[in-house]
Amino acid sequence: MIILITNDDGFGSEGIKLLKEIARSFASEIWIVAPDTDRSGAARSLDYPVKQSIGINQHSEREFSVSGTPADCVIIALNKVMNKKPDLILSGVNIGSNVGDDICYSGTIGAVMEGAASRSYTENYTGDNMSKDEALKILGLNPEASQNEINKAYQNLMKLVHPDKGGSEYFAQKLNAAQEFKPSPNKKMDWKFDGITGSFDRESIQRGYKVYKEVCAACHSMNRIAFRNLQDVGFSEEDIKQIAASYQVKDGPNDLGEMFDRPGVPSDYFIAPFDTKEAAAASNNGAVPPDLSLIIKARHDGANYVYSLLTGYQNGEHDENDLYFNPYFSTGRLAMAPPLSEGMVEYDGARQATVENMAYD
Numbered sequence: 001m002i003i004l005i006t007n008d009d010g011f012g013s014e015g016i017k018l019l020k021e022i023a024r025s026f027a028s029e030i031w032i033v034a035p036d037t038d039r040s041g042a043a044r045s046l047d048y049p050v051k052q053s054i055g056i057n058q059h060s061e062r063e064f065s066v067s068g069t070p071a072d073c074v075i076i077a078l079n080k081v082m083n084k085k086p087d088l089i090l091s092g093v094n095i096g097s098n099v100g101d102d103i104c105y106s107g108t109i110g111a112v113m114e115g116a117a118s119r120s121y122t123e124n125y126t127g128d129n130m131s132k133d134e135a136l137k138i139l140g141l142n143p144e145a146s147q148n149e150i151n152k153a154y155q156n157l158m159k160l161v162h163p164d165k166g167g168s169e170y171f172a173q174k175l176n177a178a179q180e181f182k183p184s185p186n187k188k189m190d191w192k193f194d195g196i197t198g199s200f201d202r203e204s205i206q207r208g209y210k211v212y213k214e215v216c217a218a219c220h221s222m223n224r225i226a227f228r229n230l231q232d233v234g235f236s237e238e239d240i241k242q243i244a245a246s247y248q249v250k251d252g253p254n255d256l257g258e259m260f261d262r263p264g265v266p267s268d269y270f271i272a273p274f275d276t277k278e279a280a281a282a283s284n285n286g287a288v289p290p291d292l293s294l295i296i297k298a299r300h301d302g303a304n305y306v307y308s309l310l311t312g313y314q315n316g317e318h319d320e321n322d323l324y325f326n327p328y329f330s331t332g333r334l335a336m337a338p339p340l341s342e343g344m345v346e347y348d349g350a351r352q353a354t355v356e357n358m359a360y361d
Contacts, residue, residue: 001026001028001029001087001088002027002029002031002084002088003023003031003086004031004032004033004074004077004078004086004089004115005019005020005030005031005032005034005089005090005091006032006033006035006070006073006089006090006091007019007034007035007092007093007094008038008039008040008041008069008091008094008106008107008111009038010035010036010038010065011032011034011035011063013034013038013095015092015094015095016032016034016092016093019090019092019093029062030062031062031081031086032063032064033063033064033066033074033076033081033082034064034066034073035065035067035069035070035073035107036057036065036066037067039070039107040107041105041107042110043104043106044069044109044111044113044114045110046068046071046075047067047068047069047072054066054068054076055067056076056080064076064081070091070107070108070110070111070114071107071110071111071113071114073111074089074115075114089111089112089115091108091109091111091112091115092108100224100294100297101294183327183328183330183331184308184312184327184328186301186304186305186307186308187304187307187308189303189360202234205233205234205361206233206234207358208361209230209233210345210347210361211340211345211361212292214345215339215340215344215345215358217270217273219280219283219284219289219336220273220290220291220292221272221274221289221291221292222269222291222292222293223269223270224269224291224293225269225270225293226266226268226270227240227265227267227268227269228240228266230243237266240266241265241266244263244264244266244268245264246264247263247264247268247271248261248262248263248264248271249261249265249271284335285322285335286335287334287335287336289336305328306359308328309326309328310339310340310359311355311356311359312328312329313325314326316337316338318337319333321333324337324338340359341355342355344358345358
C-alpha cells in the first residue's frame with residue numbers, strides 16, 4: 001500500500017512523525033508532503049496561483065516540505081512530487097480535536113477534502129465495505145490465516161490506529177472486515193427536541209447536567225459552554241452563580257505579574273478536568289476523552305448514538321488492550337469503561353436513576 005501523509009501543523013510536527021510510525025505497520029511506501037510552517041485554519045484554501053510560485057524543499061527521497069497550504073501540498077504531491085498514485089491519503093495527527101464547527105476551517109480536513117476530489121486514488125478506500133481479503137492484506141496475513149492469527153494481528157494494529165488511541169476511526173472501521181464486525185444500528189428514541197416543532201425538556205436537561213457534573217465531568221470537558229448558558233435550560237441566576245463559584249478559575253496576571261486562582265463567575269466557561277491532553281490520556285488508558293460541548297452535532301445520528309453507546313455495554317470486562325466491548329461503537333471496542341451504573345446519581349422526585357434514564361437525560 002502506498003500512502004501519502006500531510007497535515008496542517010507543519011512538516012516538523014510531532015503528530016506527523018507519529019502518523020508515519022503508524023503507517024509503517026501497513027504501508028509498503030510512505031510519502032510525506034506537508035506545509036513548511038503551521039497552516040492551521042487554512043481549510044481547503046490554496047496559495048497557488050495567488051503567490052504564483054510555491055517553494056518545495058526535499059528532505060529525503062520521499063519527504064518534502066512546501067511553502068503552501070495543506071491543500072497545496074496534496075495537489076503538489078499528486079501532480080509534481082510523487083511518481084505514482086497513492087492508495088490512501090492520511091492527514092494529521094492534528095494538535096487538538098477537529099469536531100463540530102472546527103471542520104469548516106481545519107487545514108487537516110481541507111487536505112483530505114482535496115484528496116477526495118480525485119477519485120482515481122480514493123475510491124478503493126472510501127467505500128462502505130472492504131473485503132475480508134483486503135483487510136487481511138493490511139494486517140499482513142494471507143487468506144488462509146487462522147482466526148487466532150487474525151485476532152493477534154488485529155489487536156496489535158488496533159493499538160496504533162484505534163480512534164481512542166488517537167488513530168483514524170475510518171481506518172479502524174475498515175480493519176473490522178477482518179473480524180467481520182459491524183456495529184449495531186443505533187437505538188431509536190423519541191426525543192422531544194426532534195422536528196421543527198420540537199422543544200427542549202428543561203427538567204430532563206437539568207437532570208442531565210447533574211449526571212454530567214457527578215459522573216462525566218471527571219474526564220470530559222465542556223470548553224464551549226459558559227456557566228451563563230445554563231440559564232437557557234431553566235437554571236436561575238442564583239443557581240448559576242453558585243455553580244460558577246464552585247469552580248476555581250485561573251486568571252491574571254495581577255499587579256505583580258502573577259497568575260492567580262479565583263472563584264468562577266457566570267461569564268466563565270466550564271473548567272476542563274485536565275490541563276493538557278497528555279494528562280487526560282495518562283489518566284484514561286491512553287485515550288483523550290472528547291469534549292462534550294458539541295458531541296451531539298459531532299456524531300452521526302447524534303442523540304441516538306450517544307444514548308446507544310451509554311446503554312450498550314455488554315459487561316464490564318475489558319480485553320488485553322484494556323478496551324471494552326460495545327456493539328454501538330464504530331470498532332466494537334473503546335477505552336471508556338461503562339460510565340453509568342444503577343443509582344449512581346440521586347435524582348429529585350419520582351424518576352429513578354436507571355442507566356437508561358441517566359443516558360436519556
